[in-house]
Amino acid sequence: MKEAGYADLEDAALLARIAGGDEQALAALYDRHAARAFSLALCILGDPETAEEVVLDVFWSIWQHAGAFAPERGRFTTWLHAMVRHRAIDALRRRRARPPQLPEPPEEEMEPAALDPSVEDLVEARELAQAVREALAALPPAQRQVLELAYFRGWTHREIAAHLGEPLGTIKSRLYLALRKVHDWLAERGMIP
Amino acid sequence: MDHEILEEELAAYALGALPPEEAAAVAAHLAGCPECRERARRYREAAAALAYAAPLRRPSPRLKARLLARARGAERRRERGLGLGIALIAAVLALILFAPSLGFRFGAPPQVVPLQGAEAAPDAEGYLILEDGQALLVTKGLAVPPEGRVYQVWFADAAGRRVSGGIFRTQPRPYGVYTVTVPLPLTAYARIGVTLEPEGGSPSPTGPQVLRGVLR
Numbered sequence: 001m002k003e004a005g006y007a008d009l010e011d012a013a014l015l016a017r018i019a020g021g022d023e024q025a026l027a028a029l030y031d032r033h034a035a036r037a038f039s040l041a042l043c044i045l046g047d048p049e050t051a052e053e054v055v056l057d058v059f060w061s062i063w064q065h066a067g068a069f070a071p072e073r074g075r076f077t078t079w080l081h082a083m084v085r086h087r088a089i090d091a092l093r094r095r096r097a098r099p100p101q102l103p104e105p106p107e108e109e110m111e112p113a114a115l116d117p118s119v120e121d122l123v124e125a126r127e128l129a130q131a132v133r134e135a136l137a138a139l140p141p142a143q144r145q146v147l148e149l150a151y152f153r154g155w156t157h158r159e160i161a162a163h164l165g166e167p168l169g170t171i172k173s174r175l176y177l178a179l180r181k182v183h184d185w186l187a188e189r190g191m192i193p
Numbered sequence: 194m195d196h197e198i199l200e201e202e203l204a205a206y207a208l209g210a211l212p213p214e215e216a217a218a219v220a221a222h223l224a225g226c227p228e229c230r231e232r233a234r235r236y237r238e239a240a241a242a243l244a245y246a247a248p249l250r251r252p253s254p255r256l257k258a259r260l261l262a263r264a265r266g267a268e269r270r271r272e273r274g275l276g277l278g279i280a281l282i283a284a285v286l287a288l289i290l291f292a293p294s295l296g297f298r299f300g301a302p303p304q305v306v307p308l309q310g311a312e313a314a315p316d317a318e319g320y321l322i323l324e325d326g327q328a329l330l331v332t333k334g335l336a337v338p339p340e341g342r343v344y345q346v347w348f349a350d351a352a353g354r355r356v357s358g359g360i361f362r363t364q365p366r367p368y369g370v371y372t373v374t375v376p377l378p379l380t381a382y383a384r385i386g387v388t389l390e391p392e393g394g395s396p397s398p399t400g401p402q403v404l405r406g407v408l409r
Binding site for chain 2: 023035038040043048051052056060063081084086089131132136150151172176179180183186187191192
């Protein structure tokens with residue numbers, strides 16, 4: 001392993017070291033999470049170059065503000081993915097380009113062998129990815145659609161309602177039902193806290 | 194705010210699918226409601242897991258090299274602000290979800306007043322979130338004041354009389370969140386403004402205005 005020792009540290013421990021200016025810790029955190037972060041940005045933007053800029057920006061701000069992350073507030077990945085999503089959606093709006101297709105049909109997980117994360121992280125992420133795909137597949141298509149438009153396009157419920165030509169109230173309840181089902185599906189399987 | 198309605202609102206909020214004003218209103222409610230805060234947290238975890246629905250792809254190896262080179266100072270520091278509404282929402286959300294002791298109370302629906310940049314800071318913007326006589330000011334793009342100066346919040350009535358809402362100093366960040374002292378009765382005031390003042394604040398505004406908004 002390239003970063004022997006670091007790969008075994010938890011995210012919070014890596015972040016504490018990053019806050020102290022440890023570049024190796026940054027490299028280890030990147031190795032562990034960059035592929036998922038990039039995949040999310042790519043899914044939103046459809047353009048690898050911009051997606052890479054988003055990931056670079058996010059990890060750069062982690063480098064600068066690692067101390068701002070408080071482990072008691074939740075999982076690092078929740079925080080990371082929220083930042084990636086926000087910035088990717090901002091980039092999408094700035095570009096005003098046609099967004100890419102939503103992630104359908106679900107594809108095979110690629111083995112990110114070159115990334116060298118710890119085995120536990122990989123298994124955990126793979127199981128979560130599998131569970132999320134199952135949860136989405138179990139949704140009625142109309143519910144899945146609004147959830148994806150909200151999450152991957154960054155549209156508000158009003159924008160979704162206008163796009164689909166449906167009443168706002170319908171979209172609100174679909175969004176709620178969809179997210180509720182995904183939550184329950186994942187929580188029953190112990191995949192989210 | 195009705196809890197039945199809020200369940201749908203919370204889900205949309207967790208997904209970032211509320212317009213900024215509605216998101217700010219939900220955030221203000223969460224500040225005073227631990228029960229809804231816990232629900233919002235659970236929805237947020239579920240929403241965050243949607244990231245895993247994206248097919249897994251690897252960035253180019255060059256990206257890691259660029260990151261590490263930049264971290265070593267090889268690339269010049271390049272600060273970029275967050276997006277517009279998103280940054281404000283994130284700021285409100287971060288503060289409110291994680292600062293339960295802020296002291297908001299559950300009661301009348303919160304009021305959100307958008308603020309525009311004034312002559313001294315045309316690119317700044319913000320929101321004032323008012324609830325039950327307490328207020329949060331969220332600012333974006335407001336520069337760090339010069340040494341010996343602070344920002345001061347003012348509430349003005351129709352006759353132009355002004356009362357201070359407190360002072361604050363911005364940090365070198367894209368956005369900031371501050372608590373504001375709300376004069377009572379608030380209905381007596383028509384406008385809100387933020388000016389640059391000497392350290393410690395002034396009895397009435399003396400410096401240039403950086404933000405302004407209209408109270409309903």
